[in-house]
Amino acid sequence: MKRGDGDGVRGGVVALLAARGARTHRRAWAAVFAALALGSLLLGTLGLAAGSAALGHARVERYAGADAVVAGTQSTRYTAKPWGSEARTVRAGLTERVRVPARALDVVRQVPGVRAVIADVAFPVTVGGARVTGRPWEAMRLASASPRLLDGQVPTGAREIVVGEGTARVGDRLKVTYADGSATYAVTGVTADARTIHFTSAEARRLAGHPGEVDAIGVIADSGVPDDVLRTRVRHALDAAHLRDVSAPHRAPDDPAPLRVLTGDARGEAEFLAAAPARMPLLQVLASLASVVVLVGVLVVTSTVAQALRQRARELALLRAVGATPWQLRRAVGREVGRIAVLAAAVGAAGAVPAYLALRALLVGRGAVPEGLELPFPPWLAAAPLGTAGLMVLIAWLTALGCCARAARVRPAEALREEVPRSARRLTGCVLLGLGAASAGAGALQHGAAAAAAASASALTMVIGCALLGPWLARGAMRVLGAPMRRLGVGGRLAASACTANAARLGAAITPVVLVTAFVLVQLAGGATLGHEAAAQARDAARADVAVSGPGVPYDAVERIRRLPGVAAATAVAHGTVVVPGKELGEPGLERLPVLGVTPRSLARTLDPAVREGSTDGLRPGTVAVGTDRARTLGVRPGDHVQLRFGDGSEARLRIVATYERALALGDFLFSYEELTRHMTAPPPVRVLAALAPGASPASLSTAFPGARVERDPVPERVRAEDQALGDVLTALAVAAIGGFTVIAVLSTLTLISVGRGPELRQLRLAGADRRRLRRMLLLESAATATAGLSLGTATAALPLLAFALSAAGRLPWLPPGQGALIVAVVVLTTTSATLLPARGALRGRYPVAAR
Secondary structure, eight states: OOHHHHHHHHHHHHHHHHHHHHHHTHHHHHHHHHHHHHHHHHHHHHHHHHHHHHTOEEOOOTTTTOSEEEEOOOEEEEEEOOTTSOOEEEEEEOOSOOOEETTHHHHHHTSTTEEEEEEEOOEEEEETTEEEEEEEGGGHHHHOSSOOOSEEOOOOSTTEEEEETTTOOTTOEEEEEETTEEEEEEEEEEESOTTEEEEOHHHHHHHHTOTTEESEEEEEEOTTOOHHHHHHHHHHHHHHTTOBOTTGGGSOTTOOOBOEEEOGGGGGGGTOTTHHHHHHHHHHHHHHHHHHHHHHHHHHHHHHHHHHHHTTHHHHHHHHHTTOOHHHHHHHHHHHHHHHHHHHHHHHHHHHHHHHHHHHHHHHHTTOSOTTEEOOOOGGGGGHHHHHHHHHHHHHHHHHHHHTHHHHHSOHHHHTSOOOOOHHHHHHHHHHHHHHHHHHHHHHTOOTHHHHHHHHHHHHHHHHHHHHTHHHHHHHHHHHHHHHHHTTHHHHHHHHHHHHHTHHHHHHHHHHHHHHHHHHHHHHHHHHHHHHHHHHHHHHHBOOSEEEESTTSOTTHHHHHHTSTTEEEEEEEEEEEEEEEEEETTEEEEEEEEEEEEOOTTGGGTBOOOEEEEOGGGOOTTEEEEEHHHHHHHTOOTTOEEEEEETTSOEEEEEEEEEESOHHHHOSEEEEHHHHHTTSSSOOOOEEEEEEOTTOOTHHHHHHSTTOEEEESOOOOOOOOTTHHHHHHHHHHHHHHHHHHHHHHHHHHHHHHHHHTHHHHHHHHHTTOOHHHHHHHHHHHHHHHHHHHHHHHHHHHHHHHHHHHHHHTSSOOOOOHHHHHHHHHHHHHHHHHHHHGGGHHHHHSOHHHHHO
16 A cells, blocks of 8 residues: 555545534534534624724715815823833823814915815804804815805805705894804805804804814815825924914823824814724724623633533544544544534624624614714625634634543543543632632722723633633532422432532533623623612702703803792703823823813702812812712822813813712712813803702793703703713623523533433333423423522622622622523523423333333
8 A cells, every 4th residue: 555545544534534423413513503603703793893993984074175184183192101111102082172273274375285275163053942053154165165055145244144954044134142142144045054054254263262263274285286295295384383283282291282184084083073082992892892702702612512522422432442543533523623613604704794784783873983983894894704703713623622632642441431620620710719809809999990800800710710610619509409409309309319410511501601690790780880879879969950951041041040030059061071191000091081060159959969078169260079989099189189181182280179979970070160161162052950949930941041941850960981882782792692602502511411311311211200200300400500500600790790899889789680680581591491302302202112
């Protein structure tokens, strides 16, 4: 025989073994197929989402007709030196507009190749009870090369405007309310844009209220000037003139702010300010979710492959006995798993594109993607799921080689014995449980994101420890549950004996239940605890009898409401954000926080923050009130100063006048209304909380502000993070993914165990056990498996959850009863169906049939 003939024979044997194994053990490989297909689907979907987010950009609308846009730097940065390392710089996007000095107009006009330079400003105005945007008429050229009027002519006088179709007709006179008052304007023209009212350039800049500043500068170039050449020329001209954005004098010394020159898709960043800062958090959340999917997928795929191969231990030992070499066993099992894995991964990858489109529609529909953020999906990106599918195939193949290593290495007689948990495995599991407990203890001493990260790390470490200790924990749990089961009659005694005998195998089924319970509890209960406590604090803080809001409310409404008869106190409220620089575990960071701005007069009568030290009566520009937890973290108290940055990048050193308890509802910082709103892109819609004198009626409020919305028993005031909607959607996706993997793992493990118990059930039938007793035995076994898994999972999650809840909310963990019931129902239904359905043949057969 030639040398190549031997290789061919060995290859033929491997192929034959792989093909026969795949056909013979279809039921065992079905669970592996499902786990790999689900993992490939989820990873492919997340890969597409991450790729689309990485390519994302702000939509270009208002400046589509401009070749370039000069805008302020919409980011801030912070440089600090970590422990034992070089200085590092971190950046954070700004969602409030950073404006441009108006003198930049003359500088850009002198640039060669520039045909026109147009200043743009935007500001809110109210017309006929509707809130719209005011802009200069000239800025229409930035959206379109040839602005078109449907009727009339362009405005030329200070009291002339062009309105959107359906607002008014040419010749009408409209009352327009703006930040500092109101005036009547003559309508000279009508356009198709119903969301905008156009003024003359001079009038628009006066009404915007920022003398010497503009929002952006649109540049229209001569024909034939490339974008990159135009950008370079304008950049050099601005640098030569030493121009910076208007917030530069107020920024940190390490945060210079040169003006930006935007071309192409980047032009949209000057209009949709929240789009660019949202991309990085979206990518971070997707990466975090992908890591969870990979981890859970590896655990589940490993469990299902190991269980499928464990059922064939005797078969593999027999193959060794008849002459199969370790190499042939490894190759046969690897090829067998490879065939299943490739097909499953391909099925998952094929479904990734429609799944991503559905996910994107869900994110947009729930408001998780800010307005104006485009998530492109070029055709070449559809190939990304092939890479994630390859990752799942590699995981399955390596798992199969690892699982058959023992059968290929040991002698055939030893392969027939059950594998006993080794002392090294137990020791490793105990060490991981200890590390998880230590991480939870460290989290109890942290605040905010650090506490949440410590809780997640603790839960993850303890779950892996429980997975390593699965057989040992299962044996202990079954001993504990065996005593009460034996009191439930013959079926109970049979169930207790079976659980004790199969404890090692049941450990493989209990482990995924522990995993899903612990992970889901940490994911759901962590956020639910914070939300529940924040809602309780918001209800406790609410003191107002009515709230007045809507486009018909002028910006000086709070003073007018205070003078109305029957009004005891009134407070204007505005929501905003600040960026706090600092170090987290030694690393520099910029934390974006939602905050409130309020008018401090008689604040406790309308919105009580539960002041602990100092007084909010002293809130004015240059001061701030701080939540007690944040003050404790910063090591400050009333009279001290705190350094932070507003939404437009301006840095301020503010004196602390008070500390308060209800920070989960009202935010970690409380500003005066004037301080917060002057750093916002536009004055927000006015919302005034009012407390009425005893016996007074809110009717006077409706009369004073026709068209305003007057709420009796208003919704409690509460801050919310900008990315809360995104976190809610992706948390639900993570829980669903973990639940899906767990259902597959539990179903496969218990199904294989039940199939292998067919002879045992037939012998019990021969010994006189009827269907009712056997069904009762199986139900009690599934109940014991579910109870053990839920109990161990809850215990695993309890420590990190307790540490996080006490640190972040100052209360015990809380989970909505409906969510808890859903977790229990899924586990119980899964274990019951996986135990009963495979045994239905033995339960249904008649005695003579069972006797054969």
